Amino acid sequence: MSLLKAATDVRKNAYAPYSNFKVGAAIRAVSGRVYSGCNVENVAYPEGTCAEAGAIAAMIAAGESEIIEALVIADSPMPVSPCGGCRQKLAEFSKGDVKITMTTTAGNTREITMADLLPGAFTQAHMDGE
Numbered sequence: 182m183s184l185l186k187a188a189t190d191v192r193k194n195a196y197a198p199y200s201n202f203k204v205g206a207a208i209r210a211v212s213g214r215v216y217s218g219c220n221v222e223n224v225a226y227p228e229g230t231c232a233e234a235g236a237i238a239a240m241i242a243a244g245e246s247e248i249i250e251a252l253v254i255a256d257s258p259m260p261v262s263p264c265g266g267c268r269q270k271l272a273e274f275s276k277g278d279v280k281i282t283m284t285t286t287a288g289n290t291r292e293i294t295m296a297d298l299l300p301g302a303f304t305q306a307h308m309d310g311e
C-alpha cells in the first residue's frame with residue numbers, strides 16, 4: 182500500500198475534537214510493511230498523542246524497528262511539519278537519508294531527509310564516555 186493512501190485513510194479516524202486538526206501518518210518499515218497512525222487528543226490536552234507516535238507504536242508492536250520512509254498528512258495550508266518531539270521519535274528509528282514526506286490533503290507536498298528534519302539530533306553517541 183502507498184504511504185499516501187495509508188495516511189489519508191487513517192487520518193479519517195483521528196480523534197481531534199479540541200484542535201479540529203486531523204493528522205495521519207504512515208511509515209514503511211524495512212520489511213516493506215506499512216504502519217499508520219492518527220492523532221488522539223485528550224481533554225487533558227498534554228495527554229494527546231501525535232499521528233507519528235501512533236504509527237511508530239504500531240510498527241514496534243508488530244516487531245519492526247527500522248523506518249525506510251515516512252509520510253504525514255493534514256488539511257493544512259502548507260505541508261504539515263512534524264513537531265519537535267515527533268522529529269526525535271522518528272529519528273530513533275530512521276537513518277539520516279530516510280525520506281520524510283510532508284503533505285496536505287490538497288496535495289501541497291514537501292520532501293525532506295531525516296537528517297535535515299532534525300539536524301543535531303540527540304543520539305546514543307552523546308551518552309558515550311560515562
Ligand code: THU
Nearest residue numbers: 200202204220231232262263264
Ligand atoms: N499533530 C500531529 O499529530 N502531528 C504533527 O506532526 C503535528 C501536530 C497533532 C497534535 C494535535 O492533536 C493536533 O495535531 C494539533 O496540534
